[in-house]
Amino acid sequence: MAERFDRIWHNARLATMRADRPDLGEIERGVIAARGGHILYAGGAADFPADADAIERIDCEGRWITPGLVDCHTHLVYGGNRAHEFELRLKGASYEEIARAGGGIVSTVAATRKASEAELVASALPRLDALIGEGVTTVEVKSGYGLDAETEMRQLSAARSLGRHRPVAIRTSFLGAHALPVEADGDKDRYIDLVCKEMLPAVAKAALADAVDAFMEGIAFSAEQTARVFEAARVLGLPVKLHADQLSNLGGAALAAKFSALSADHLEHTDEAGAAAMARAGTVAVLLPGAFYFIRETQKPPVEAFRKHGVPMALATDCNPGSSPLTSLLLAMNMGATLFRMTVAECLAGVTREGARALGVLDEAGTLEAGKWCDLAIWDIERPAELVYRIGFNPLHRRVWRGK
Numbered sequence: 001m002a003e004r005f006d007r008i009w010h011n012a013r014l015a016t017m018r019a020d021r022p023d024l025g026e027i028e029r030g031v032i033a034a035r036g037g038h039i040l041y042a043g044g045a046a047d048f049p050a051d052a053d054a055i056e057r058i059d060c061e062g063r064w065i066t067p068g069l070v071d072c073h074t075h076l077v078y079g080g081n082r083a084h085e086f087e088l089r090l091k092g093a094s095y096e097e098i099a100r101a102g103g104g105i106v107s108t109v110a111a112t113r114k115a116s117e118a119e120l121v122a123s124a125l126p127r128l129d130a131l132i133g134e135g136v137t138t139v140e141v142k143s144g145y146g147l148d149a150e151t152e153m154r155q156l157s158a159a160r161s162l163g164r165h166r167p168v169a170i171r172t173s174f175l176g177a178h179a180l181p182v183e184a185d186g187d188k189d190r191y192i193d194l195v196c197k198e199m200l201p202a203v204a205k206a207a208l209a210d211a212v213d214a215f216m217e218g219i220a221f222s223a224e225q226t227a228r229v230f231e232a233a234r235v236l237g238l239p240v241k242l243h244a245d246q247l248s249n250l251g252g253a254a255l256a257a258k259f260s261a262l263s264a265d266h267l268e269h270t271d272e273a274g275a276a277a278m279a280r281a282g283t284v285a286v287l288l289p290g291a292f293y294f295i296r297e298t299q300k301p302p303v304e305a306f307r308k309h310g311v312p313m314a315l316a317t318d319c320n321p322g323s324s325p326l327t328s329l330l331l332a333m334n335m336g337a338t339l340f341r342m343t344v345a346e347c348l349a350g351v352t353r354e355g356a357r358a359l360g361v362l363d364e365a366g367t368l369e370a371g372k373w374c375d376l377a378i379w380d381i382e383r384p385a386e387l388v389y390r391i392g393f394n395p396l397h398r399r400v401w402r403g404k
């Protein structure tokens with residue numbers, strides 16, 4: 001008797017994004033068969049049994065299927081709105097004037113502390129829906145706008161509950177070491193103590209974080225302070241990632257590599273030694289062209305060095321109210337190509353396979369392969385390059401999450 005599947009998608013063209021195939025791992029006459037939410041077959045029609053039975057057969061009419069997209073770096077959950085600050089800045093207001101008018105990260109922290117969990121979820125859902133509407137099936141969400149144990153945990157809990165409101169996989173990162181709260185009165189070391197000894201253990205105990213992140217920068221925390229956070233994460237068995245080398249080269253990429261970080265993110269100022277260290281550690285370079293564009297950076301990440309050393313590159317929105325109010329992974333791909341000169345294959349791998357690798361979920365998502373979740377994006381396009389080439393256009397035909 002022939003094997004019975006839940007669903008079969010046939011007459012499709014597949015961009016499998018498998019690492020063991022060249023380019024996009026394309027299959028011209030492709031079939032995907034799923035059962036129980038998992039892919040059981042993703043390959044050529046010629047090798048698929050013609051008599052295979054399924055509850056539902058879907059004729060894709062020659063459309064392209066990619067893995068469901070992965071946005072591996074977002075600050076999706078926050079309170080407040082910074083559009084007014086943008087308006088003031090365009091009128092020539094200085095940083096100090098904006099701070100005096102209640103702007104900056106301080107304003108987001110204040111608004112996030114004031115918001116209930118339900119309010120945080122409600123304000124994040126339209127942003128999440130924008131991502132989902134472009135075929136995103138896995139989203140990472142960071143805390144970092146609470147900067148006290150209670151609010152950081154509420155932010156992470158709100159992030160987790162997004163996955164109960166929408167059919168999407170949510171991965172959370174605890175980013176207590178994002179900025180110094182006003183009440184710390186300039187004492188970064190004492191605040192890092194609080195992060196390591198109180199906030200992080202409480203977050204870990206409540207199982208609210210899948211990873212631990214930090215912001216290592218002149219305006220944030222030093223290498224020594226970051227290392228303390230990473231040591232504390234290691235003791236609790238949590239993987240780490242890092243906002244590294246965005247505005248200056250403090251050796252963030254090398255520090256992330258030293259702690260075998262899942263990813264180092266931003267990396268505009270990373271040097272070749274940092275790239276080589278990341279390659280040795282298997283740390284993914286997460287590039288965030290939305291922030292580069294929005295704050296009008298000129299220093300580009302060392303894409304050539306990442307290629308030379310074989311560092312996997314991911315692309316993400318960095319969706320946040322201060323430096324990247326971006327909720328389009330398609331636009332992030334276009335920016336990766338136009339601003340950073342990434343190839344079409346690099347951009348597509350960046351929002352699928354390498355995004356999944358940056359979250360430590362490559363064994364369950366990110367490529368079209370038997371055994372992985374059946375997370376698919378089905379596109380009305382003639383060739384995959386259109387997903388990178390077009391600006392402000394969404395050719396998503398259907399999105400499939402866990403086989404549905």
Ligand SMILES: [Zn+2]
Nearest residue numbers: 073075243318
């Ligand atoms: Zn970020």
